[in-house]
Structures are given as structure tokens and as C-alpha cells.
Amino acid sequence: MTPRLGLAAALGFLILAVFLALSVGRFPLSPLELGRAVWAAVTGTPSGLPPATSAVLFQVRGPRVLAALLVGAGLATAGTAFQGLFRNPLVSPDLLGASSGAALGAVVGILFGLPILGIEALSFAGGLGAVAVVYAIGGALRGGDAVLTLVLTGIVVGSLLGAGIGLAKYLADPYNQLPAITFWLLGSLAGIGVGDLLPLALAVLVGIALLLTLRWRMNAMSLPDEEARALGVPTGALRAAIVVGASLVTAASVAAAGIVGWVGLVVPHLARLLVGPSFPRLLPTAALLGGGFLLLIDTLARTVAPVEVPLGILTAIVGTPFFIALLARTRGGWS
Amino acid sequence: MVVTVAAACEGAVLEARGLVVGYRGRRVAGEIDFALVPGRALALLGPNGGGKTTLLRTLIGLLPPLAGEIRLEGGPLADLTVGARARRIAYVPQAGGQAFGFSVRETVLMGRLAHQRALAGPGPADVAAAEAALARLGIAHLAERPVTGISGGERQLALIARALAQAPRLIVLDEPTASLDFGNQGRVLAEMRALTRAGLAVLFTTHDPNQALRHADEVAMLASGRLIARGPSAATITRPRLQHLYGCDVEEVVGDGRHAFLPGSATRP
Numbered sequence: 001m002t003p004r005l006g007l008a009a010a011l012g013f014l015i016l017a018v019f020l021a022l023s024v025g026r027f028p029l030s031p032l033e034l035g036r037a038v039w040a041a042v043t044g045t046p047s048g049l050p051p052a053t054s055a056v057l058f059q060v061r062g063p064r065v066l067a068a069l070l071v072g073a074g075l076a077t078a079g080t081a082f083q084g085l086f087r088n089p090l091v092s093p094d095l096l097g098a099s100s101g102a103a104l105g106a107v108v109g110i111l112f113g114l115p116i117l118g119i120e121a122l123s124f125a126g127g128l129g130a131v132a133v134v135y136a137i138g139g140a141l142r143g144g145d146a147v148l149t150l151v152l153t154g155i156v157v158g159s160l161l162g163a164g165i166g167l168a169k170y171l172a173d174p175y176n177q178l179p180a181i182t183f184w185l186l187g188s189l190a191g192i193g194v195g196d197l198l199p200l201a202l203a204v205l206v207g208i209a210l211l212l213t214l215r216w217r218m219n220a221m222s223l224p225d226e227e228a229r230a231l232g233v234p235t236g237a238l239r240a241a242i243v244v245g246a247s248l249v250t251a252a253s254v255a256a257a258g259i260v261g262w263v264g265l266v267v268p269h270l271a272r273l274l275v276g277p278s279f280p281r282l283l284p285t286a287a288l289l290g291g292g293f294l295l296l297i298d299t300l301a302r303t304v305a306p307v308e309v310p311l312g313i314l315t316a317i318v319g320t321p322f323f324i325a326l327l328a329r330t331r332g333g334w335s
Numbered sequence: 336m337v338v339t340v341a342a343a344c345e346g347a348v349l350e351a352r353g354l355v356v357g358y359r360g361r362r363v364a365g366e367i368d369f370a371l372v373p374g375r376a377l378a379l380l381g382p383n384g385g386g387k388t389t390l391l392r393t394l395i396g397l398l399p400p401l402a403g404e405i406r407l408e409g410g411p412l413a414d415l416t417v418g419a420r421a422r423r424i425a426y427v428p429q430a431g432g433q434a435f436g437f438s439v440r441e442t443v444l445m446g447r448l449a450h451q452r453a454l455a456g457p458g459p460a461d462v463a464a465a466e467a468a469l470a471r472l473g474i475a476h477l478a479e480r481p482v483t484g485i486s487g488g489e490r491q492l493a494l495i496a497r498a499l500a501q502a503p504r505l506i507v508l509d510e511p512t513a514s515l516d517f518g519n520q521g522r523v524l525a526e527m528r529a530l531t532r533a534g535l536a537v538l539f540t541t542h543d544p545n546q547a548l549r550h551a552d553e554v555a556m557l558a559s560g561r562l563i564a565r566g567p568s569a570a571t572i573t574r575p576r577l578q579h580l581y582g583c584d585v586e587e588v589v590g591d592g593r594h595a596f597l598p599g600s601a602t603r604p
Contacts, residue, residue, distance in 0.1 A: 087434040213454050214454070216448075216454065216455065216456040216457075217448065219435075219445055220445050220448055222434060222435055223433075223445075224428070226392070226397050226428070227426070227428050229397060229417055230395055230397065230421060230425070230428075231421055231445055231446065231448050231449060231497075231501070232418040232420070232421025232422065232448050232501075233417065233448055234417050234418075276436070276438070276481075277435040277436055277481075278437055278438070278441050
């Protein structure tokens, strides 16, 4: 498939996913109703539909669809950037502790009985704080390979944060707090309201925009550091900028939706299959695919069973066989 | 046998004076003086661990010198930004470290990054420069192929095309024929030689003194932490010097008005 066609395919997939997600659910909407409601909202004329229809569309389903698109696009873009930066196909956006830091922040917030906005703020701060600590330690340990040092520091700090989460679960009240913590750690968009959208959109869009701005330099950033510098690329500054963009997206995603695994790992590979490895085209494709992918998963999550299925469980069920198939196809190399 | 020519060459692209190189204060090699001039190739010879790579990394500005100075087109190398340096010196690493299968064209286009504004993509001039470099090295037909899916020799030519697209004054090649088969060694070295005819200064490292004899105007020999000899290739590469440099027996083969060297001796002593 040519790259141009691949990008168009990703966009088509996203649009289909949006229509599907808006239509299905406990209160199904036909394509005609959907069209009339949207047309009415755009033009400001009465739609003639029952008020419940537009309430479902604009108060319930709409915000959730937007949140899924933002989180999916963000995690996929961040994962793509990180796989290039760290030259490793098994890297996902939580490599430097953004997810575990954000999860610890949220868990501590639940433990102290903070209101939902407080939990989200603490989570966002925790994610960015964890990455800042990893980056500072990695920078202080300067020696040999800057990228490898950063990765190892991320793994070590991540496991420490994991221990913190474990402690919080151990201390939590098992009847109210523990289920809330577990639900958070498995990821869900069920609780997303109109009010959560603005901060999420702000952080995710700024992060994605930053990463997209750097896309012309990312091919070179995936080369060994010395080779990139010899090409005239200021690698230190660019690495920091990529880490900031990816962490902003990841921390905001976890703060809004809990930990949603696999998207940032699997979608970059899928996008690379579609349009090849060159970042100027790969990054936007990954963003579109990631948005569509998570939206489909979230639609499954709220329709497949009488109760909401956590996102993390569905992404793992879909992601594992997919990733194994990908490994078999590429024999462990880069797709 | 210390040869430290005061290299005050007029019109030198790059000049090293009293250079001492090393990592984090640990000296690897010193007493290094030489100049690289347009249209000429200098081969750097020396055993493994003799400091060739350290010297190369210092000369292209990736490692600060411990002492002495490096002047690029008359000014201190250290004063230049990463971008300004890349517009004057191009570096061809050993082929084989490619993680992603970027196409040959995308790879060559990376050579134009130093000529683009900070966040911009390639413009028509950059695309034209990349195409010209591809054509010049005779690999235009490979433009769409991934660099991970072509032969080692073709990959090395793609990296040289990338260096050429950088429009530098000096091209530095780190063992350009390492892990290439016999035929590709000849091809890559011939293309490297053609760069000097276009007025570029060339510096390359090699493990084969015969490559230095055949493809370099000058040679510098680096052993036990210093330059033990430097001068025109034919006069400088001698049997006793090679034996001293590599610490092994060397056989000289003469014929047809030319000579070549073989490592070791044909029969066991």
C-alpha cells in the first residue's frame, strides 16, 4: 500500500469507528437520526427528535467518543515517538514512568478520599513528576549511552512506583477504596463527563502538536546519537522535547481514563505496516489509527456485556494475539 | 621516528595542532598535528585500540579535545553550533546500525537536515540535492528500497550519498569497507576517491594499508597513543613501519612498478 493510501485508510477507519460508536449502545441511534441530530446542532434548527436522543448524543456518548479519540490518538502518537527515540519495538509510552507515576498519584488521591478533580490533578502531576525524576537521575548518571541509561532508570523508578501502588492497595479500605483503585488501574472511560474533556483535550492536543512539530527530525533521532549529531541535529534538546510531549499525553490520558495498556505498543506497529517507518507520515497515521482503535475498544467495552468491561482487559485480549501475529510476520524485527 | 610536521597549510579545511584526545580526562592519544586540504584524501592507519575512533570522534566535534586545537576553515571547531558543523563536515558511519527500514531516498534526505530551518521539512532544493547525490553515486534506482533490504555495499553508498547531500567541505569515513565483500570494497573506495576529484577533503580510517596506498594521497599512522608517521602514502607506508605499527611480520610484494603488503609470513618460522 502506498503511504498516501495508508493515511487515507487510517482516516476512513477513524470515521467509521466514530459513526459506529455514536450509533450503538443501550439507546441505539439509526444513521438517519444521527445525521438529523448533528445537522440540527450545527445549523441551530430544531431536529424534531425526542430530547432524549440529543441528550444521549451530546451529553453521554459524544464526550465519551471524544475522550476515546483523544486518549487513543495521544497514546499511539507517544508510543510511536518513543519506539523511534529508544530504537526499540517493545517500548510503550509508559517507559519513563509516566503511567506508573500517574497511577500512583490517582491511587493516593483515592486513598485520601479526594474529589474526582483532585484525583485527576494528582494523577497528572504524578505522571509528569515521575518522568522528571527519571530524566534528572538519567542525566546525572551521564556516561556511555544516554538513551540506555534513561531506559534503565525508567525501569527501576517504575518498579519503585509499582511498589508504592501495591502499598496503597494494601492499606486501602477493601469495600470502597480497593474496587475504585482496581477499576482505575484497569482503565475505563465510563466516568468521563463534559467537564473532564477540556483539561484532557488541552494536555493531549498540546502533546500531540509538539510531537507532530518534531516529526521532520524524528527519522534522524532514531539513528545512533552520534550519527544524528553529525547530521546537525541537536539531539539533547530534541530528546527532552519528545519526552515532554509524550509524557504530557500519557499523564493526561491516565489521569482521565486510568491505565489503558497496549494502545501505545500495538498501534505504532500497525501504522508502520500501513505507511512505512518514516515519521513525517507515520506519526499522523498512528494518531488516526490509535483514535479509531481505542474508540472501537471502548464501544465494545460498553456494549459487549451487561456491565462495563475495563478497557485494559479488552486491549490486552485484542492486543496479545495481534502482537504475536505481528512478531511471527516480522520475525521480531521492525515491521 | 616521531614525525610532527607543523601543518600550517594554506587553505586547509581542517587543521589539528598539538591535539590530545581522550574520554573524560583519560588520554588516549596525543602529539597529533595534521591538516586536511581540499581535493586530497588522508588515510588513518593503526591497530585496534590505538585511538583511531577517539581521534575521529574528536575531529567531527562529538568529543571535546583534552588539549590542543582543531581549526575548521580557519576558525575554532568548538565555536560552531551542531548545525554549522554539519554543513562543513559530514560523517559516514560504518553501515549496519539501521534499526528502521527508511527508504534510500529518505536516508539521503536526512543529509539535508542541517540546511533546513529548525522545525521545517525538506523543500524543493533539498529534494533536488538528495536526487543529485543519488544519481552521482549511481544508486538512483534504489531510491525507494528500504536501507535494511539492500546489500552492505549499496548501504554504504547510500550513506556516502547522504554525506554528499550534506554539501560539506570535508567527509569523514569510519572504516568505509568494514564487512564489505571484495567487489564492494573496490566500488565504495572508487566512489570515495571520486569525492576528492570534486574538491572535497576526505579522511578515512582503514585496517588495510593497501587501501591507503591505493586510494589516499597521505597517510597518518596512529599507534600507542601518538602519530608515529605522517606523509605521502607511497613514501610513508614501508615494511618496517607496518611491522612496528601492527607488531607483526609483514611481507612486501613488488611487481609492475607497484607494491603491496601482506600481513604475517607465508611460512611458519
